[in-house]
Amino acid sequence: MLLSLRSHHDQAVEGTIIGRLTLPGEEDSTSVVFSPAAPGQLYVSHGDAVSVLDPRNLRGPVEEFQGAGEEEINALALNDTGSALAVADDSGPHRPNNLLSAGLDMQVMLWGLQKTRPLWTLSLQDIAEDEDDHQQRPGQLFNPPLAHCVSVASCGNIVGCAAEDGRVHLMRIGSGSKLEQQGAVKAHSQGASQAHFVNLPSHPYWLVTGGNDGLVALWDLSKHPVVAPEEKAKPRVVQRRKGKNKTKRKEPSQDKAETPLKEEAEVEEEAAEDVTDDKSGPKLSISHGDKVNWLCPVVLRGEHCVVVADQSCSLTVYPLSHL
Template sequence: MAAKWIGGHSSPVLCLNVNTEGLVASGAERGELALWDGGGTPAGQLQLPKADDVTSVVFSPQCPTRLYTSHGETISLLDVRSLKEPVEQFHVSEEEINCLAVNETDSFLAAADDSGAIKIVDLEKKKAIRSLRHSNICSSVVFRPQRPQSLVSCGLDMQVMLWNLQKARPLWTTNLQECETAGPQSAGQFFNPPLAHSLSVASCGNIFGCGAQDGKVRIFRVTGSRFEQEMEFQGHSLGVSQVLFMPEAYWLLTGGNDGKVLLWDVSSDVGKPQKSPAKSLQRRKAQAPASTRKNDKLTKVASDARDKMLPKLTIEHGEKVNWILCTEIKGSKRVLVADQSSSISQYLLPGP
């Protein structure tokens, strides 16, 4: 059974984040923002102006009292020690912002919006310095750990992109629909295309996961200025709204529109360091049948490996998942789940 965090909101909770001190922030519809202590007790509340939905909340990695929030087309910087009007505001987007990301040095912020744009804000200069772009709604953007100028993004154009802040064009792009395995399942993609909803990068910075509308989870490995798909598996019966790598290497949480939260161990497939990624890719291409090669890229994941992938833990949450967060409370890892209700659900994760 889930423990419920209540009293912070009156509207559906849309997003969650936690700082290095264990303080949790949540954003909800109608401009509601709340802070929670580790026990699930509200520690602060704020009504943001215009009552626009709070779609993303991100703590500064360097300063745990700084909280960036997106509401409508606006980014607000708040001081959690005194939740009053914003310390600063940035107006860099023309349409509603879906996701915020701050790099680990707290020097750049990325804001992905409904126009497909990703606006990069220099937090020292306090202005937008670059605009990156998808051809449809950009749903998720995240900086890579240990690489403060590198980020990945995905969107409803079914594109996953790798960027470096020095360049306006992506270093590498993959279309999830073109990566689909040939065969009977492909026909269904016309009716249920792999619109990309969520991204998460593992702590190593080279492995990242993507959740999509077709219910599949795809795992990619970055090598230099490109990335390739390592594996894919059917994660949910409906769209995968959230993916989240846990601090431990290669344990992945996923949340879906089917009301389930699943825990996966992908370490057996991606946890082994590659001494020579280029040679490894060449070897896999050589071993693959001709039907799996397209544009000199490996585009098919072995079906037997995908079929064997089963979750290590299934949480029957029962409601469409808006956001998931992993945090440690009283020495145990917990999963916090935001859904269509005004409360936050807390689940205990079993120990190793």
């Protein structure tokens, strides 16, 4: 079955086969495109990979890009100079049969509507216990991470969950609806009651949060390691206890033996802080002055705003469009 066909303007089409090549793997070759700048380069997609061929000598791929797409690639496109390649694959937010839930049991679950059991479960309590030296903010009593609110970005694979520990826990959903990575942002000094993604013109990774500390904050998560893992690859589950136990077991040994272990423990701690903290802070912080019960991002007269419901009988509207 023929899936894709292209011709090059410098070569006459005579209808005869001048070469044939079977690419590695058993995936279909779904798209082909010639480079407009280099007539000796032909890009072919197969599965989630892209191979670069020389049509004048089809002995094998000149170059290969494994994992160019998250899932099977459907189409390729090159710009006029041949310097940028666009890849369209099957990944995306189209998960109409999936349902996210969170509750006071401190768990976030992803359900498939075809099954009666969750596809995966993330325990926020286990995360808090793993980070046994987690420092609370000044003036904050210890609160268990009761899950109050979940929100999904328009991209469909980034989830935010506001919890009673003052954090907004972030999750990245990969292919096959699997949980790929999790992290957190220290958003509020008291319980975080609300978290909603806002699709502003720049990108869909703006998150507006509200808490019991009376603050409303707007966060840019586009460079957070959970949202953009290529920016800063970190382990999905950080186990600090293991690093500390190693250090304690080596205390009787000589200083020379201790040094690498201490450095390793420090690296683990730095990695954990990078995953759980957003050091840049919120892009917008509003002192609302009252406990936030609910947030609702809206567009009013063409302007992005957030509506705040608190303990009073009135609603408050704050503009966000000036960012």
